[in-house]
Amino acid sequence: MTNGKVLSLYMTMPDMMRSGHRMKVEDFDCDENGIVGSRDYDNGVDKMMVLVSKKSYDIIEEAELVFERGLLMEDIYVDVDLYHLKKGSIIEIGEMLFEVNGPCEDYRYLYAFAPELPELIHGQRGLFVTPLEYGGIAVGDEVSVVKEA
Template structure:
């Protein structure tokens, strides 16, 4: 079992640009409560990104703050080798990995090199199996 911690939490709020940072998120079987994507595309309702993606971008001279990759959760361990159906625990919450995140055109707006650079390292999608709260600093286990 690998262990790490939650470094950042974000929601997309209707009428706001980008992701908004929060100290905690509340999740249920429909996703992140209060997120503009709540209840839509349940298998893609939560995007988890590793700090390693930001480190990779920084190594290539593109330093960006957490949230710019469109994620909901940033963790300090790399979950990208996880397969669909595997579980990841964070705080009170249990998530199930559904699929890898494909690169979208919005990353090119941040930096034109990001889509190619992060083609396999942008994040993974998950859905909620057990709801509750995730807080910055919570332990991550998978």
């Protein structure tokens, strides 16, 4: 069984509060429509969340690049490598269950930060996950794999 902890959480602020600004938060509630209170919550579009492992930033730092956490547009940042999980796997974070939808493979915006960055973290940018129920998660919550597909 793979276990770890939530290191940080991020959400995109709604229109009334600096629209589009990504903010680090201590906790949030979410459901199958995404993060409650975020700009993209329940907007009629499939809103998968992005889970990023510390491994991604370790790879970036080993290449002697320095970036703030959040650069990879993660909603959930964890200290355990979950990139081996396939579509259909289930992860428990705090009181929440998330289904893995697959790897996050959008790298285009990263070229602006460093031309080598997309290739450097190819296949290690993060996982798209979808909440399976309503609940909350917080920094420090335990992360565990419930089912591997």
